[in-house]
Amino acid sequence: xxxxxxxxxxxxxxxxxxxxxxxxNKRSSGKVRFVLVRDGTGxxxxxxxxxxxxxxxxxxxxxxxxxxxxxxxxxxxxxxxPGGVEVSVTHIEPVHVPATxxxxxxxxxxxxxxxxxxxxxxRMRRQAPILRIRDGVLWAIRSFFRERGFxxxxxxxxxxxxxxxxxxxxxxxxxxxxxxxxxxGQLYLEATCAALGKVYWIGPVFRAEKSKTRRHLIEFWMAxxxxxxxDHDGNLALQEALVRHVxxxxxxEHSRDLAELERDxxxxxxxxxEPFPRVTYHEAVSLVQAAGVEMEAGDDFGAPAEDxxxxxxxxxxxxxxxxxxxxPFYMKRDPEQPDLxxxxxxxxxEGYGEIIGGSQRVDAEEELLHQLDEAGLSGEPYRWYLDLxxxxxxxxxxxxLGVERTIQWIAGxxxxxxxxxxxxxLDRLYP
RNA sequence: UCCUCGGUAGCUCAGUUGGCAGAGCAGCCGGCUGUUAACCGGCGGGCCGGAGGUUCGAGUCCUCCCCGAGGAGCCA
Numbered sequence: 001x002x003x004x005x006x007x008x009x010x011x012x013x014x015x016x017x018x019x020x021x022x023x024x025n026k027r028s029s030g031k032v033r034f035v036l037v038r039d040g041t042g043x044x045x046x047x048x049x050x051x052x053x054x055x056x057x058x059x060x061x062x063x064x065x066x067x068x069x070x071x072x073x074x075x076x077x078x079x080x081x082p083g084g085v086e087v088s089v090t091h092i093e094p095v096h097v098p099a100t101x102x103x104x105x106x107x108x109x110x111x112x113x114x115x116x117x118x119x120x121x122x123r124m125r126r127q128a129p130i131l132r133i134r135d136g137v138l139w140a141i142r143s144f145f146r147e148r149g150f151x152x153x154x155x156x157x158x159x160x161x162x163x164x165x166x167x168x169x170x171x172x173x174x175x176x177x178x179x180x181x182x183x184x185g186q187l188y189l190e191a192t193c194a195a196l197g198k199v200y201w202i203g204p205v206f207r208a209e210k211s212k213t214r215r216h217l218i219e220f221w222m223a224x225x226x227x228x229x230x231d232h233d234g235n236l237a238l239q240e241a242l243v244r245h246v247x248x249x250x251x252x253e254h255s256r257d258l259a260e261l262e263r264d265x266x267x268x269x270x271x272x273x274e275p276f277p278r279v280t281y282h283e284a285v286s287l288v289q290a291a292g293v294e295m296e297a298g299d300d301f302g303a304p305a306e307d308x309x310x311x312x313x314x315x316x317x318x319x320x321x322x323x324x325x326x327x328p329f330y331m332k333r334d335p336e337q338p339d340l341x342x343x344x345x346x347x348x349x350e351g352y353g354e355i356i357g358g359s360q361r362v363d364a365e366e367e368l369l370h371q372l373d374e375a376g377l378s379g380e381p382y383r384w385y386l387d388l389x390x391x392x393x394x395x396x397x398x399x400x401l402g403v404e405r406t407i408q409w410i411a412g413x414x415x416x417x418x419x420x421x422x423x424x425x426l427d428r429l430y431p
Numbered sequence: 432u433c434c435u436c437g438g439u440a441g442c443u444c445a446g447u448u449g450g451c452a453g454a455g456c457a458g459c460c461g462g463c464u465g466u467u468a469a470c471c472g473g474c475g476g477g478c479c480g481g482a483g484g485u486u487c488g489a490g491u492c493c494u495c496c497c498c499g500a501g502g503a504g505c506c507a
Binding site: 025026027028029030031032033034036045047049050064065078080081082100101102103104105106107108109110111112113115168184205207209210211212213214215216217220221222300302303304345353354355356357400401402403404405406427 | 432438441442443444455456457458462463464465466467468469470498499500501502503504505506507
């Protein structure tokens with residue numbers, strides 16, 4: 001008999017099916033046994049009554065949590081069952097019967113314990129919808145760029161120099177030469193965009209920061225795009241279209257997963273329905289100060305300041321034209337106010353923090369040399385990057401979207417560690 | 432790096448003024464014909480994070496160390 005997946009069961013009401021999966025939980029009452037089976041696509045209740053084969057009844061009694069099994073029975077619509085359908089079980093074939101109890105019970109657990117058992121934690125109920133939404137977000141990003149003619153071009157993960165100069169890098173030994181894990185693919189995208197026009201990549205980046213908050217991972221994924229002949233305003237329009245597309249696609253294709261996480265997709269769709277507000281850095285500072293959060297003009301926004309902005313708008317909001325002094329060397333200055341950079345951060349609603357950082361890039365070689373010098377960086381490691389300004393320099397812009405923070409916002413997850421299968425956090429490299 | 436809170440059974444936690452080490456869940460045994468983290472009865476289960484100190488007596492008080500969580504800064 002051909003096996004079916006639990007997600008498809010509603011199409012098989014009345015017929016006999018074979019399910020393959022794991023025992024999630026079991027309950028009983030007198031001469032009825034309920035076995036909850038999961039297969040990665042969903043969770044369904046199997047019912048075994050006393051008139052079943054005695055060996056099947058005994059198995060329903062004795063199989064422990066997370067035993068793997070094949071189960072045969074008839075699908076029935078049943079309002080009392082979770083999910084609305086259940087299976088009247090006629091056969092159970094154990095595939096593997098654990099000898100020791102599964103470490104993760106169905107009651108509460110502490111975070112440290114769950115993180116130590118992340119390889120098993122991902123089997124638990126809440127985790128599957130989150131990881132499916134992650135898949136949905138990544139597909140939505142790819143489809144957005146593909147539809148718009150962007151070419152996926154990979155940036156290297158092993159690099160010889162820093163992108164930003166400031167952020168801490170993971171050092172490596174590259175056959176005797178110093179190397180690092182990349183903290184951003186951006187500089188390389190600037191090169192590929194001059195070859196292909198419109199480019200993007202999605203990949204892991206690494207920050208050796210001692211950050212210990214619910215919004216930080218040491219290893220996280222960035223979706224970065226770069227487009228030639230795109231100016232600052234066009235850059236913001238592109239980012240806005242991307243975020244709107246991702247939210248709408250996930251809301252449409254993952255409504256069941258969002259519902260399982262008790263995330264109201266109406267709230268998400270409302271947040272992206274209207275154009276995203278744009279405020280300048282200096283306007284944002286005033287708004288933050290008016291909200292009673294302490295900060296000085298010239299400083300970058302801290303978490304409380306971002307939250308204040310996030311609450312003020314209730315939608316994603318662009319903060320643009322930061323002081324160039326607190327931004328990286330590669331950002332182009334605003335010609336009308338040369339102390340400001342033509343850049344923007346996109347702050348997600350509901351306190352999920354910054355999800356995009358982007359800018360128009362410096363296109364003149366002299367200007368780039370000057371800004372490298374101001375940042376205290378030697379031009380030598382950036383020779384190839386300077387070359388991009390020596391042959392056919394064009395105005396160009398790009399941005400990087402934090403994939404996990406975007407998932408966190410869309411799925412409504414309090415801590416970023418649940419948005420990636422194996423989170424790398426401060427001092428935690430296991431499992 | 433800094434600040435705060437924790438570490439007691441496999442898990443989640445309680446433990447009074449310093450005086451016999453506890454509960455729920457999980458496991459094992461039994462009961463219940465529709466359970467929804469089922470429920471009811473019984474049984475087994477301990478280096479109280481580590482070292483030192485105070486005391487007749489320390490899970491409890493003091494000192495140092497280790498580990499974890501939350502937050503800050505930095506960032507996406």
